[in-house]
Amino acid sequence: TNYVVVRAYGIPLFLLATALREISQGVGDSRGPMWTALAANLLNIPFNALFVIGLRGSVTGSAWANVLAQAVDLALLAWLRRDWLSAVKCVSVARIRHIFVTGWPLGIEMFLDCSAFALLGFILARLGTVEMAAHQIALQVSHLTILPILALSESVSVLSGNAIGAQRPKQVPRIVRVGLGLGLIYASGLSLLLLTLPRQIVGLFTSAPLVSNLATLLLVVVAGFQLAFVFYGVCRAALRGMGDFRYTA
Numbered sequence: 001t002n003y004v005v006v007r008a009y010g011i012p013l014f015l016l017a018t019a020l021r022e023i024s025q026g027v028g029d030s031r032g033p034m035w036t037a038l039a040a041n042l043l044n045i046p047f048n049a050l051f052v053i054g055l056r057g058s059v060t061g062s063a064w065a066n067v068l069a070q071a072v073d074l075a076l077l078a079w080l081r082r083d084w085l086s087a088v089k090c091v092s093v094a095r096i097r098h099i100f101v102t103g104w105p106l107g108i109e110m111f112l113d114c115s116a117f118a119l120l121g122f123i124l125a126r127l128g129t130v131e132m133a134a135h136q137i138a139l140q141v142s143h144l145t146i147l148p149i150l151a152l153s154e155s156v157s158v159l160s161g162n163a164i165g166a167q168r169p170k171q172v173p174r175i176v177r178v179g180l181g182l183g184l185i186y187a188s189g190l191s192l193l194l195l196t197l198p199r200q201i202v203g204l205f206t207s208a209p210l211v212s213n214l215a216t217l218l219l220v221v222v223a224g225f226q227l228a229f230v231f232y233g234v235c236r237a238a239l240r241g242m243g244d245f246r247y248t249a
Contacts, residue, residue, distance in 0.1 A: 006063035013070040020077040023084075025158055032080045040073035105249035106240075112249075133211045137202060138218035145190055145222070146229060152183050153233035160241025169242075176238045183230035191223035 021033040047068050051061030078085060117139075124135045156179040163171040194201065198219040202212050236248045 002060045003063045006060055006067060010067035010070040013067070013074045017070065017074040017077050020074070020081050024077070024081065025154065026161065028158065028162065030155075030158070033077065036073055036076035036080060039076060040069045043072055044069035102243075102245060105245040109245075109249040130210045130214060133206065133208075134214035134218055137205045137211070137215040138222050140205070141194075141201060141219065142222045142225060145194075145226060148186055149183055149226070149229055149233050152179055152186075153237035155179070155237075156234050157237035157241040160238045161243075162241075164242055172238060172242060176234060179234040179238070180230060183234055184227070187226040187230050191226050194219045194223040194226075 021037075024030070024033050044065060047065035048062055051065045052058060121132075121135070124132050156175055159175045160172050163169065163175065198216040199212065201219065202215045205215070206212055239245075239248050
C-alpha cells in the first residue's frame, strides 16, 4: 500500500513529461526525449541504491527513487522545451477541447489493452503458480522483444502526421510499406530465434522443470504474436498519424 501511495505522487510528473515527450516527437525531435529518458533511468539506479540500501527504505524507498527519477525526466524535458514553455501566455479553451476530443479514444484503447492484460493475469493466477510463472516469463520476453516494433510504429505515426501536415498524403502509403517491411524483417528474425532457442531463453529466468516446459511452449505463441503485432502496430500508428483515433479504439 505504501508503495502505491508514493508512486501516485509521481503521476502528475509522468503526465507532464509524457505531454512534452509526445509534442517533441510530433515536431520531429525524437533524440531529445530519448536522452532525457536515458538520463532519468540511469539516475534511477543510484537513487534506488540510496533509498533502498543506504536509507533502508525497502519497497517504499524504491517508490521514492522512481518518483525522483520521474522528476528528473520532467525537469530535463522542460529545459529542452524551455523556449516553448516561456512562449505560453494563455491556455485556449478551444484547444483543450480539441485535445480532449482527440485523446479520449486513445484513452479507451489503452484502458482496454491494460484491462485485457490485467484480466488475463487474474485468470491465470487462479489456475496455479506454474501457469502464472510461465505466463510471466513469456510476457516479459514479449514485452522486451516488442520494443523495437513499438519504436518503429511511433516513427510511422510521426512521419505520417508530418506528411499529412505538409499536404503530402501520397507519402503515407510508402511510409506504411517501409514500416511493415522493416517490422517484418525484424519480427521474422526474432521469431526464428524464439522457435530455435526457446529453452535457452527460458533458462535465463528459471530452472524449474514444470515452469520451463510450459514457458517454452508459450514462446511459440510469442513468436507468432510478434509477426501479427507488426501489422497491428504499424497500421494503427499510420491511422493515428492521419488523425483517425476512433477506428483504432
